Amino acid sequence: MRRSAHLRIAIAAATVLLGAASSLARADPAAPDPTALLLFAPAIVSDNSITQADASDLGEAFREDLRRELTDQGFKVLDPKPEAPSAPGPEAIAAAARAEGAAWAALPRLGIDRSRLSYSARIYEAGEGALAAAAAFSTFAGIGALPLLERSARTAALRASAYRSAASGASPRELIPYRITLLSPDEGAAVSLSGGSTGDEDAYLGRIAGGRLLLPYLALEPGSQISIVVSQRGKRSAIVETLAGEGEQTVQAPPLQDSERQALSIETGPGRLLGLGLGYRYFLEPDWVFLFADGRAYAGYDFGAGSFPLFHAEAWEGAGAYLVLPPASPIRAGISAGCGLLFSFASISGDERFFDLALVPVKAFAEIKVSGPMSARLSIEAAYSLGLGSGIAEMGWMGGSLPLLFSVGMAWRL
Numbered sequence: 085m086r087r088s089a090h091l092r093i094a095i096a097a098a099t100v101l102l103g104a105a106s107s108l109a110r111a112d113p114a115a116p117d118p119t120a121l122l123l124f125a126p127a128i129v130s131d132n133s134i135t136q137a138d139a140s141d142l143g144e145a146f147r148e149d150l151r152r153e154l155t156d157q158g159f160k161v162l163d164p165k166p167e168a169p170s171a172p173g174p175e176a177i178a179a180a181a182r183a184e185g186a187a188w189a190a191l192p193r194l195g196i197d198r199s200r201l202s203y204s205a206r207i208y209e210a211g212e213g214a215l216a217a218a219a220a221f222s223t224f225a226g227i228g229a230l231p232l233l234e235r236s237a238r239t240a241a242l243r244a245s246a247y248r249s250a251a252s253g254a255s256p257r258e259l260i261p262y263r264i265t266l267l268s269p270d271e272g273a274a275v276s277l278s279g280g281s282t283g284d285e286d287a288y289l290g291r292i293a294g295g296r297l298l299l300p301y302l303a304l305e306p307g308s309q310i311s312i313v314v315s316q317r318g319k320r321s322a323i324v325e326t327l328a329g330e331g332e333q334t335v336q337a338p339p340l341q342d343s344e345r346q347a348l349s350i351e352t353g354p355g356r357l358l359g360l361g362l363g364y365r366y367f368l369e370p371d372w373v374f375l376f377a378d379g380r381a382y383a384g385y386d387f388g389a390g391s392f393p394l395f396h397a398e399a400w401e402g403a404g405a406y407l408v409l410p411p412a413s414p415i416r417a418g419i420s421a422g423c424g425l426l427f428s429f430a431s432i433s434g435d436e437r438f439f440d441l442a443l444v445p446v447k448a449f450a451e452i453k454v455s456g457p458m459s460a461r462l463s464i465e466a467a468y469s470l471g472l473g474s475g476i477a478e479m480g481w482m483g484g485s486l487p488l489l490f491s492v493g494m495a496w497r498l
Contacts, residue, residue: 116210118248121159121188122181123151129195138225142201143194145230149237150192150205157245162186178213186210188244201225203233204288205240209247215301217243220288239287247303260306260328264299268292268337270316277302278311278323304328316340320371320411342457343370344411344497349378349461351493356382359396361491365404371411376420377401393430394476400424402444417450424467428476440475442467442482457497465489 126143130136151161162184181189187210194203204220219240223229247259266275275297277287290297292314304310308328312335315321319340326335349363359382365374380398402422409416426440447465454460466488471479483489 116182116185116187117160118187119158119160120184120186121154121161121190121207121244122164122177122184122186122210123147123154123161124164124177124180124189124191126192126194129193130197136196139194139196139201142203142225142229142233143192146192146194146203146205146233146237149234150190150240153234153237153241154190154244157241159188159241159244174208174213174215177208178210181208181210188216188248190240190244196225199225201229203236205236207240207244207247216247216303217241218287218300219243222288243303260302260304260330262332263301264310264328265332265334266292266297266299266312266314266324266337267295267334268297268314268339269295270314270319270337270340271295273314273316273319273340275299276313276315278313302328306330312337314340318345319343341412342497343367345370346498347374347495348498349493349495351461351463351491352382353489353491355384355489356380356491358383358393361398361493363495371406373403373405375401375403376422378424395429397427398424400444404447404449414453415450417448420447420449421445422447426475426477438475439472440469440477441472442469442477444468451495454494459495459497461491461493461495463491465491 126140126147128136128139128143130139154161164180164184177189177191181187188207189210190205190207192203192205194201196202200222201224202220202222204218206215207217208214209216217240219236221232221236223232268275271292271294273292275289275291277289289299289312299312302310306328310326310328312324312326313321314324314337320343322338322340324335324337326333345367347363347365347367349361349365351361351363352359359380361378361380361382363376363378365376367374378398378400380396380400382396384394384396400422401424402420404418404420404422406416406418421444423441423443426442428438428440429436444465444467447463449461449463451459451461467482469475469477469479469482471477
């Protein structure tokens, strides 16, 4: 009897253990849906209650843009329950996504400081909390921001889709496992990832501090082309291009050059060798479009017997622009046009003065960089006298049978 009782007890215990094991097996969570993405409500930062309302409205628009674009890229977008933590980090976001059975999580952020809107969208892989994609921008906080929000949402969704496609390969080593360090002597310069030929806006990555910036993780395959834009107010932006390598990378950015906003020049030329011309340029668009004011004073004299000098003073004004070649090019060229007042008098004529008015329909110039802010300049122009009757020039092209005036000189960027 005792053996039979013991046997019945053993069988009952085994039955209970098997049932518990079966229940535990049924309670194991299913593997995350590889297309499911948890989209959090926007994290909002503003400086007062008025901008808080504006930021909230823009945030909801941004969230809906993200929902639509991510859905178009094949993600199944879920809303979090509960909402995101008050100060979410990548680990907390990834944990919340795993709890909802999602393999991805997206967190939009918006902030308004006075009238400036800054925003970003970050998409994380829920397994380890790795940053899979990001897009960020800054603009005026108004209705004009809506199309920019939509473009950024599309950029983030496309990058997340590319990351997902790469991560679904046989080996996770298809993506670089490190963050890139950028070195730059321009403290405080903004660093962005170039949108390139796709038409996307540049994605803000951070600012140079202490001569360097550790870039956010970029989901790139080894050998991928990377174009990094370094920019700072008052200076020309520089693009640093490199390839994603197998090991950790440190990339050196060149020093940024000052933009050309004002310039001085000095010149002379055939027929004006006994004198000089001084010029000033004010740039409406740095490095490209400018207004100019030139002054020239010279004497015409052939050094022959019985000849006397004829003195001239000219004032020219107009506008011009550089063409085609970028500011960093060693040689640049452009055109300008304007008008001028010409005053003349002869030493033999006493107080008699002559006054002419002329136009310069086109003036072409080329500049070759010499050193630092200095350039050598060659220009050619055609001047047309209006023949007012108060001067010494008749109506028509000035300069005789070949109405072209050459000049050479130097220019300095201020």
